[in-house]
Amino acid sequence: MKNISYLLFLFAFSACIPAEDSTYPEEVTLPTPPPIEENRRNICDFDLSEKEGEYELAGKWEFAGFQDIQTGKMDNLTCLARIADFALSGEDYDNLFKVILNLSQVGGHCNETVSFEAISFGSHFQGCYQADGEFITFVISESDIRSIPSSASTTFPVQGFEIRFLEDLRTARNFQIAKNKLYLYGEKEEERIVFVALDE
Numbered sequence: 001m002k003n004i005s006y007l008l009f010l011f012a013f014s015a016c017i018p019a020e021d022s023t024y025p026e027e028v029t030l031p032t033p034p035p036i037e038e039n040r041r042n043i044c045d046f047d048l049s050e051k052e053g054e055y056e057l058a059g060k061w062e063f064a065g066f067q068d069i070q071t072g073k074m075d076n077l078t079c080l081a082r083i084a085d086f087a088l089s090g091e092d093y094d095n096l097f098k099v100i101l102n103l104s105q106v107g108g109h110c111n112e113t114v115s116f117e118a119i120s121f122g123s124h125f126q127g128c129y130q131a132d133g134e135f136i137t138f139v140i141s142e143s144d145i146r147s148i149p150s151s152a153s154t155t156f157p158v159q160g161f162e163i164r165f166l167e168d169l170r171t172a173r174n175f176q177i178a179k180n181k182l183y184l185y186g187e188k189e190e191e192r193i194v195f196v197a198l199d200e
Contacts, residue, residue, distance in 0.1 A: 043082050043083065043086050043093075043096060044078075044079035044082055044083070046064045046065065046074070046196075047196070048064060048181070048194070048196065050178075050179045050180060050181075051179060051180040051197070052179065053179070053180065053197075055177055055179065055180055055182075055197050056177075057103055057131055057136075057175065057177065057182070058103045058104060058105040058114070059102075059103060059197065059198075060100060060101070060102050060103075060197075060198040061100070061101045061102075061103070061182050061195035061196065061197060061198060062098050062099065062100060062101075062195060062196050062197075062198045063078075063098075063099035063100070063101060063120075063165070063193070063194075063195055064181075064194040064195060064196050065078040065079075065193075065194055066078060066164070066168070066191055066192075066193055066194075067191065067192055067193075067194045068190060068191060069189075069190055069191060069192055070190060074194075077157060077160055077161055077164065078161060080157035080160075080161075081121055081152075081155075081157040081158045081160070081161035082096075082097075083157070084121075084152045084155040084157045084158050085097050085121045085150070085152040085158060087152075088150070088151035088152045088155070089150070089151070089152060097121065098198070099118075099119065099120045099121065099165070100118065100119045100198065101116065101118045101169075101182075101195055102116060102117050102118070103116045103129065104116055104117075109126075109128075110127075110128035112130075113128040113129060113130040113139075114128065114129060114130070114131075115127070115128055115129075116128070116129050116138070118165075118169065119148075120161070120162055120165055121148075121150070121152055121153065121158045121161060121162065122147060122148055122150060122152065122153030122158050122159070122162050123145055123146065123147055123148060123153075123162050123166070124145075124146045124147075124148055125140055125144050125145040125146065125166070126140075126144050127139050127140035127141065127144050131175065134174050134175060134176065135173065135174060135175075136172055136173070136174065136175045136184070137172070137173070138169045138170055138172055140166065140169065140170055145166070168184070168186055168188075168193050169184070169193075171186040171187045172184040172185065172186045172193070173185060173186055173187075180196055180197040181194060181195065181196055181197070182194075182195040182196075182197070183195075
């Protein structure tokens with residue numbers, strides 16, 4: 001009798017379970033979202049690709065970084081200064097700030113040498129330079145240095161960059177032009193300043 005009661009209970013229980021409905025999809029597939037256009041780039045990446053052409057010392061050069069001659073690696077300070085300027089200037093990827101060295105062909109306010117100007121993240125300065133063969137010297141007086149007001153100019157990375165950039169220009173002794181790049185060498189034998197010809 002117990003067996004019959006048990007069988008009746010199982011039969012009644014199984015009758016309560018609904019039959020599998022084939023109208024339900026086996027698997028729900030969510031639509032994939034459209035791809036997001038990625039127009040951002042690493043602002044510390046710098047195009048150092050070589051370009052053929054005739055490049056002379058006089059002209060506009062964009063600063064790329066302080067480079068370790070042995071490893072070819074760029075310094076971290078320049079990257080930090082770029083990030084500080086970018087973050088505090090509206091994060092505009094289309095108008096990234098360029099540190100420019102403009103070497104003139106004419107004397108300007110210089111007597112027997114030629115003039116130059118440089119614009120960096122927090123400073124604008126001008127002076128005189130003299131180039132002979134592979135030798136070069138820059139003369140920058142304190143009166144020719146003007147601060148550029150900006151939010152980034154008060155940050156430690158930009159202030160550190162300004163000091164190093166100005167000091168390395170003042171102590172530059174040799175230069176080399178290799179295709180579209182200008183290298184300046186100074187007192188630090190393991191390091192050089194790298195500029196790239198600015199196409200205009």
